[in-house]
């Protein structure tokens with residue numbers, strides 16, 4: 483399959499290029515960027531010298547469309563809407579890594595992102611690309627909205643427990659921490675070295691755009707659920723750790739066994755044995771989500787770790803393509 487990456491020079495684009503380069507059934511076709519138009523990809527990312535010598539091209543979508551079966555969009559939110567609609571109209575399989583098609587409600591999307599959604603019909607058509615939960619919808623879809631990185635770590639941990647009423651749906655607190663690559667490659671003052679080194683802080687308290695994404699998907703199965711979500715910036719490059727506090731009247735073993743059963747066919751979700759604490763170090767550079775369960779009295783703590791750029795973005799995007807294309811889910815990802 484011929485595959486193109488729009489916004490290929492950013493962090494998620496680069497992870498995709500690395501995965502596609504070693505994927506047995508995917509072939510790099512076009513890599514786009516307006517800023518680096520005409521340069522060799524390996525000049526921008528020297529570790530790929532002699533591996534990806536493709537010349538970067540500008541965002542000429544007609545040209546890209548002619549050369550592609552599958553298009554990954556690694557653009558900022560709002561910029562993706564039009565690109566997704568264009569490639570979808572040309573019959574391409576589109577995986578959008580931005581937030582533009584993740585939330586089904588036009589109103590919630592517009593309120594959260596403060597932009598108009600110009601393609602409400604596509605909002606209903608898009609599948610939410612969390613394969614372990616929405617695999618059937620993904621399989622039928624030609625437009626996949628890859629989830630946010632924090633929502634991936636929180637939903638994998640909490641969705642089964644809410645669905646099976648194992649937790650009090652009105653008391654769920656997700657205390658999440660992310661490496662700085664979550665903010666992308668573009669220069670901003672708040673992600674400069676001196677601003678993030680030797681520091682640790684919450685941000686977006688009660689206002690981060692991933693709160694509505696997490697709650698929208700949980701509300702599909704339980705209308706009263708409201709997760710309180712607070713992200714923090716970790717002074718590391720990659721990885722997310724989410725510590726999630728819940729109330730439950732089930733015992734620890736029951737909860738662990740239920741999660742193991744729920745994820746029995748999900749290669750990329752690993753439920754830890756009793757007493758084992760997931761760590762970012764164990765999932766960094768992989769497409770795995772590691773989930774640990776801890777219980778004392780009625781207090782349940784779930785710890786969920788992923789790599790934001792892989793299971794939280796590009797790894798999951800390829801996992802979704804593998805599902806649609808009927809390749810083994812792990813192809814190119816281990």
Ligand SMILES: NC(=O)C1=CN([C@@H]2O[C@H](COP(=O)(O)OP(=O)(O)OC[C@H]3O[C@@H](n4cnc5c(N)ncnc54)[C@H](OP(=O)(O)O)[C@@H]3O)[C@@H](O)[C@H]2O)C=CC1
Nearest residue numbers: 489491492493494515516517556557558580664666667795
């Ligand atoms: N980083 C992460 O951990 C995650 C990111 N995401 C989402 O994935 C998407 C990409 O993120 P990421 O790779 O981190 O971002 P980066 O900032 O690292 O890269 C963005 C890319 O998009 C291009 N670009 C920026 N603005 C425009 C525009 N208006 N039109 C066309 N091209 C544009 C840039 O091109 P140029 O080279 O020309 O500057 C660059 O290639 C975002 O929507 C992000 O929210 C999702 C999950 C996790």
Ligand SMILES: CC(=O)N[C@@H](CCC(=O)OP(=O)(O)O)C(=O)O
Nearest residue numbers: 581630631632660661662664665
């Ligand atoms: C550390 C950091 O800044 N992380 C980003 C989230 C990255 C991501 O997955 O978000 P989207 O795809 O929804 O943009 C943030 O908090 O905005």
